[in-house]
Amino acid sequence: MSEAGRVTLLIFLSLQVVAFHVSATGHIDPGAPHPSSKPVLTQAQRDGQQTGPNMQSRSMPTRSKHGTTLSVHDVGVVEEAIPKTANVGDTVMVNSTVVNYGTGTEHAIVQLIVNGTLTELDSIVTIGSHSAVVSTIHWNTTDYSHGTYGLVVKVLPVQGEQILTNNILPPVFMTLNPRPASTPSSPVAPVNRFSREMLLAIVIIETLVLSLFVVGRRLTANSFLSRLRRLTGCSI
Numbered sequence: 001m002s003e004a005g006r007v008t009l010l011i012f013l014s015l016q017v018v019a020f021h022v023s024a025t026g027h028i029d030p031g032a033p034h035p036s037s038k039p040v041l042t043q044a045q046r047d048g049q050q051t052g053p054n055m056q057s058r059s060m061p062t063r064s065k066h067g068t069t070l071s072v073h074d075v076g077v078v079e080e081a082i083p084k085t086a087n088v089g090d091t092v093m094v095n096s097t098v099v100n101y102g103t104g105t106e107h108a109i110v111q112l113i114v115n116g117t118l119t120e121l122d123s124i125v126t127i128g129s130h131s132a133v134v135s136t137i138h139w140n141t142t143d144y145s146h147g148t149y150g151l152v153v154k155v156l157p158v159q160g161e162q163i164l165t166n167n168i169l170p171p172v173f174m175t176l177n178p179r180p181a182s183t184p185s186s187p188v189a190p191v192n193r194f195s196r197e198m199l200l201a202i203v204i205i206e207t208l209v210l211s212l213f214v215v216g217r218r219l220t221a222n223s224f225l226s227r228l229r230r231l232t233g234c235s236i
Helices: 003-025 043-047 190-232
Strands: 055-059 075-083 085-087 091-100 106-114 117-127 131-140 147-155 172-177
Touching (some): 075 106, 091 147
Antiparallel strands (some): 055 075, 075 091, 106 117, 147 172
């Protein structure tokens, strides 16, 4: 075989190798979600969370999506936001971020545990596959004493779930201050009693003046009749 024939054969074999590699790997869609993508909250969900200097939060790292085609059930709580302080009698809002790492929609139950005792719960939290939602629990502190309390947020395992290490967060401590003293009601202003007394005095004075006026008119009429009788010499 001539030198030119050998070069042509090598070029042809190289093109065949490239064509086989492309057909084996296939085309990768740049818009498809990466297997290591993590659940994120929408802006509306983040807007529903409490923020401010009196808020404290605890979060856990999220995991990558399961790289399997089998049905997987796995929910977890990754973040909680709880006020640092409140007063006895206040209703404390506890927000938590619940994530569904599984392959199907789940209906989870979120619990609030205060000093080791189940206190409140969010009974139905619907979470789509590989997404996150914010759960809100209201804790009524009316029947509690002032002091420091440890609050724990826990999401109960869903049916078929086997990974339970991310279903509960460590406690976050908050302080309940004593109930503020009630403000005493204002006494009745003396001006009201004084006004009633003045009104009564005015009524009495007006009555006396009217009586004197009537009596005066009667006296004046009797005096006029007496003078008339003396002048005419007749009785009237």
